[in-house]
Amino acid sequence: MPPSWQRILDTQDRNDSIKLARGCTDCGWRGWARGLDWDHVRGRKVTTIANMIGRGHPWSAIESEMTKCEVVCANCHRVRTIVRNALRASRSLDPAVPRDVRRADER
Numbered sequence: 001m002p003p004s005w006q007r008i009l010d011t012q013d014r015n016d017s018i019k020l021a022r023g024c025t026d027c028g029w030r031g032w033a034r035g036l037d038w039d040h041v042r043g044r045k046v047t048t049i050a051n052m053i054g055r056g057h058p059w060s061a062i063e064s065e066m067t068k069c070e071v072v073c074a075n076c077h078r079v080r081t082i083v084r085n086a087l088r089a090s091r092s093l094d095p096a097v098p099r100d101v102r103r104a105d106e107r
Contacts, residue, residue, distance in 0.1 A: 004056060011053050011062065019071050026076040037077045038069040 016033035023030035030036070038049040045068065046052075052062045072080060 008053060008056055011056075011059060014059070015049065015053060015062070018066070022071040024073040024076055025070040026072055026080075029073045029076075035074050036071050037074055038066065039072045039077050039080060040069050043068040 019033045019036040019038075020030050022036075024036060025039075046061075046065055049062060049065055049069070052065060
């Protein structure tokens with residue numbers, strides 16, 4: 001196996017350990033690392049953690065992106081996303097919400 005692949009696998013193992021240690025922020029589940037996601041909740045998302053790992057980004061860059069996230073299980077992540085998207089849609093349709101209050105990605 002090429003060293004670059006081994007580094008990616010080692011980084012994925014490190015990522016899995018962190019996710020399992022934290023567990024789901026919402027429900028506490030920690031049954032399987034690959035069933036836990038990084039949900040971007042702060043700052044501007046550069047890309048997904050999985051994409052950064054797969055492309056061999058340095059650990060410091062991955063850690064920096066992790067600080068913008070919470071670990072949630074796939075089920076809770078789906079619920080969060082549905083609620084978040086519904087909120088964005090209602091804001092974009094509500095003329096009472098001033099445009100400058102809306103997030104930049106909603107404009």
